[in-house]
Amino acid sequence: MxxxxxxxxxxxxxxxxxxxxxxxxxxxxxxxxxxxxxxxxxxxxxxxxxxxxxxxxxxxxxxxxxxxxxxxxxxxxxxxxxxxxxxxxxxxxxxxxxxxxxxxxxxxxxxxxxxxxxxxxxxxxxxxxxxxxxxxxxxxxxxxxxxxxxxxxxxxxxxxxxxxxxxxxxDSYEDLSDHYHRLVKYSRLSAEGAYARGRRFHPTQLLIRPPAAFLRRYLLKKGFLDGVRGLLVAGATAIGAFMKYAFLYEVEREQRARQKESSR
The missing domain is CATH 3.90.550.10 (Spore Coat Polysaccharide Biosynthesis Protein SpsA; Chain A)
Known part of the structure; x- marks a missing residue:
């Protein structure tokens, strides 16, 4: 040093x-x-x-x-x-x-x-x-x-x-298990942050966001040139997008349940 x-x-x-x-x-x-x-x-x-x-x-x-x-x-x-x-x-x-x-x-x-x-x-x-x-x-x-x-x-x-x-x-990911474990963790945190900032769930998010994320990584970013790794990255990105909005749905349900419970 x-x-x-x-x-x-x-x-x-x-x-x-x-x-x-x-x-x-x-x-x-x-x-x-x-x-x-x-x-x-x-x-x-x-x-x-x-x-x-x-x-x-x-x-x-x-x-x-x-x-x-x-x-x-x-x-x-x-x-x-x-x-x-x-x-x-x-x-x-x-x-x-x-x-x-x-x-x-x-x-x-x-x-x-x-x-x-x-x-x-x-x-x-x-x-x-x-x-x-x-x-x-x-x-x-x-x-x-x-x-x-x-x-x-x-x-x-x-x-x-x-x-x-x-x-x-x-050098972030040890293996696929490590990657997908983090996807679950960070998708939940991301959903909680989105909810706190006023974002709300809509079913179209689950339909549109995941394929859009895949296409961006695999085609627009030319992930296909990375071979199988590019396909894995694009797929994981799509899964992460799906989980984020699925968790947003769950967070909303949890918040509504708490509000209902507190109003009793």
Missing amino acids: VMSAEPRLSLAIITLNEEKLLPRLLEAARSFADEIVVVDSGSTDQTVAIARAHGARVIEHPWEGFGRQKQRALEAARGAWVLCLDADEVPDARLAESLARVAGSEEGDFAGYAMDRLTAYQGAYVRHAWSPDWVLRLVRRGQGRWTDRPVHETLVVEGPVGRLEGKLLH
Whole structure:
């Protein structure tokens, strides 16, 4: 890790039982980060010990949802620039050079930078169905914030956003079981968030959204060029869309039942 009195670039990470993938990111961070901040939500494995062994400042805080947890990490960082990554993400060599270049420059026109994320699936990176996937992850301290959502949180920046060269490698899914387990979890959270924002269920959502999601990934994004992986990704995206609106229906029924019960 680069050492300086005043950090130029801080790496902010949230963790929960990430001992398998976290070391890869922390080792890579040596080439571009002056400071590492880890907000851990109760890991029972070696995550905290690994983070501290790599010089990270660890803040242990109960889970409050993705958006709030990442905002806490962002606010704890002291660097002029803050890079917000998940433990299963790591910059490739070219992106690491881009990050170091930004950290070393005194001036700039941008308040934040996006990077192209490349996700691995079934043993290879998906270069079409999930690509390009520009994600905003680097922000000048004090000029960005995470949205307060339990899932599908986004980093909002006050000012112009540039793009960095290189790839953000994303090794998220262990296998199909892991992927589909997350689909169920995140679809439910997404439905709850949609309901809280005033969205309501309509049967046509179950008819239209899933095939539209499939066609976008498989045809418009040319997922067919990814072979079987592209077909799997497109299919999972369609299933996720179906589950989101099915859960929205369930959430509405639960809310009506609670309201009926409370009115008695």
